[in-house]
Amino acid sequence: MNKTWNNRAWFMVLPVLLIVALNAVIPLMTVVNYSVQETFGNNLFFFEGTKWFEEVLASERFHAALGRQIIFTMTILAIQIPLGVIIALAMPKSGVWASVCLVLMALPLLIPWNVVGAMWNIFALPDIGLLGYGLNWLGFSYNFTQEAGDAWFTIILMDVWHWTSLVVLLAYAGLQSIDNAYYQAARIDGASTWSVFRHIQLPKMKNVLIIAVLLRFMDSFMIYTEPFVLTGGGPGNSTTLLSIDLVKAALGEFNLGIAAAMSIIYFLMTLLVCWVFYTYTMKGDEA
Amino acid sequence: MSAHSAGIARFKWLIPATYILFLMLPIYWLLNMSFKTTNEILAGFSWWPSDFTVDSYVIILTDPTWYMGYVNAIIYVTLNTVISVAFALPAAYAFSRYRFLGDNYAFSRYRFLGDKHLFFWLLTNRMAPPAVFALPFLQLYSALGLFDTHIAVALAHCLFNIPLAVWILEGFMSGVPKEIDETAYVDGYSFPKFFVKIFMPLIASGIGVTAFFCFMFSWVEMLLAKTLTSVAAKPIVATMTRTASTSGYELGLLAAAGVLTIIPGAIVIYFVRNYIAKGFALGRV
Numbered sequence: 001m002n003k004t005w006n007n008r009a010w011f012m013v014l015p016v017l018l019i020v021a022l023n024a025v026i027p028l029m030t031v032v033n034y035s036v037q038e039t040f041g042n043n044l045f046f047f048e049g050t051k052w053f054e055e056v057l058a059s060e061r062f063h064a065a066l067g068r069q070i071i072f073t074m075t076i077l078a079i080q081i082p083l084g085v086i087i088a089l090a091m092p093k094s095g096v097w098a099s100v101c102l103v104l105m106a107l108p109l110l111i112p113w114n115v116v117g118a119m120w121n122i123f124a125l126p127d128i129g130l131l132g133y134g135l136n137w138l139g140f141s142y143n144f145t146q147e148a149g150d151a152w153f154t155i156i157l158m159d160v161w162h163w164t165s166l167v168v169l170l171a172y173a174g175l176q177s178i179d180n181a182y183y184q185a186a187r188i189d190g191a192s193t194w195s196v197f198r199h200i201q202l203p204k205m206k207n208v209l210i211i212a213v214l215l216r217f218m219d220s221f222m223i224y225t226e227p228f229v230l231t232g233g234g235p236g237n238s239t240t241l242l243s244i245d246l247v248k249a250a251l252g253e254f255n256l257g258i259a260a261a262m263s264i265i266y267f268l269m270t271l272l273v274c275w276v277f278y279t280y281t282m283k284g285d286e287a
Numbered sequence: 288m289s290a291h292s293a294g295i296a297r298f299k300w301l302i303p304a305t306y307i308l309f310l311m312l313p314i315y316w317l318l319n320m321s322f323k324t325t326n327e328i329l330a331g332f333s334w335w336p337s338d339f340t341v342d343s344y345v346i347i348l349t350d351p352t353w354y355m356g357y358v359n360a361i362i363y364v365t366l367n368t369v370i371s372v373a374f375a376l377p378a379a380y381a382f383s384r385y386r387f388l389g390d391n392y393a394f395s396r397y398r399f400l401g402d403k404h405l406f407f408w409l410l411t412n413r414m415a416p417p418a419v420f421a422l423p424f425l426q427l428y429s430a431l432g433l434f435d436t437h438i439a440v441a442l443a444h445c446l447f448n449i450p451l452a453v454w455i456l457e458g459f460m461s462g463v464p465k466e467i468d469e470t471a472y473v474d475g476y477s478f479p480k481f482f483v484k485i486f487m488p489l490i491a492s493g494i495g496v497t498a499f500f501c502f503m504f505s506w507v508e509m510l511l512a513k514t515l516t517s518v519a520a521k522p523i524v525a526t527m528t529r530t531a532s533t534s535g536y537e538l539g540l541l542a543a544a545g546v547l548t549i550i551p552g553a554i555v556i557y558f559v560r561n562y563i564a565k566g567f568a569l570g571r572v
Binding site: 004010011016028091105109114221222225266 | 302303313314317375377385387409420422443503508523528545551561
């Protein structure tokens, strides 16, 4: 759409800018402040330059948390995106069953995050949980509170349970926007299911899938509540993802400088990935 | 389609059916636990409650420290949804219709900062991990005297909901041809009248979808809601953490409280079920 040049637009975005300024700029500046200062209590602050940043970037603990975070995010993306597309392709296209599927699938998205954690905790308990008891009954020795591998299995399964539906809904919406004429043409040409997917469905889903990857990346990268409630970051530190580590440093140990420097590095990383993605999507829109 | 793929197509329903079964299992387990007595829960594994009881629900629905959690959450979620949609509407219109930052014709070759960048900056707030902002928010809202009020949580949730609302609404608005705006002006409509009487009905499903997303993300968030409240505005998600710490003993109560948090979401989904898929595509989200 060709847009007109109009400065009246400023009045329309002003309320949003004000509220975001209150919510984002002020707290962010607080964080920036902490990240370059040292405090000895009593509101006495001393300028420390880049000391905290150097300390964070060199610390084993940060590297470990970041590594776990990247593994977590990559794993859930690799599972949720293909799985979501497959389920969306197999869903009924219209009618009562389509509505039933949509309503039931959307349900996990509307459950508060700590309830998701608590629910999975109950579900996975080795003695009374269906998952934990079931796995042990099948002969696997499973205990997510003791074994790091089991804890990882559980948080990944929980995230797949929680968020795959978002990918399904997006992919389904993309599929709904395909005109029936495309399918008819494909049928006349005798196209295989695979080539219909490859040359009609996948290109039409491209935009919504980019959004799905973007949303899933952002949200999984800052995930906190669900794994915290489920495993508390344990056993040991094995499931301590970035946000959990950050809250531990800030609110648990009251290490403000370290926590603030971590926050900024963390935020910048998310920003960088999303910027690359965003410019890429925008280019696609213009072409 | 070949006979082979038609054969596969007959069993296609198994995929969504299996997925839905997987989604329902943990919810079933939560329901199962919520109807058991504490003794039965601690006694060990069983498929369904043998000593069926609704005691946990009775406790929650009669004790104000429990049920006020739901009331508080619904108050701030509603406030947040109204604020987010109301603020995002004009802004989304501006982003979808006008150019207003950088990028004018004289300097178009040297564009450096445009309204696209402003749009991205808004989106960055959706990417800000709440864990980063928890402590500064606590200080900010305490300084403003808003600590432990509903409006504080509603405003704090605007951090991620307003950018999302602008994003979705902008998608819907860009789907409305610009000629409609121009015709309305020619017909003598003022801008506010045009916006409310003609434009908003055109994107009604978009507004519905946006409200749904705002409700959803405000309802499910816990970290900020818990940080910004203590007693008067404490949401159910924060109330629940008190039983989590005494795990085992009050598991039935925790399960019942969890079941009750699923209900408002289920109601909201039921109302928007026909818009979810359509809304997602049009609004690009």
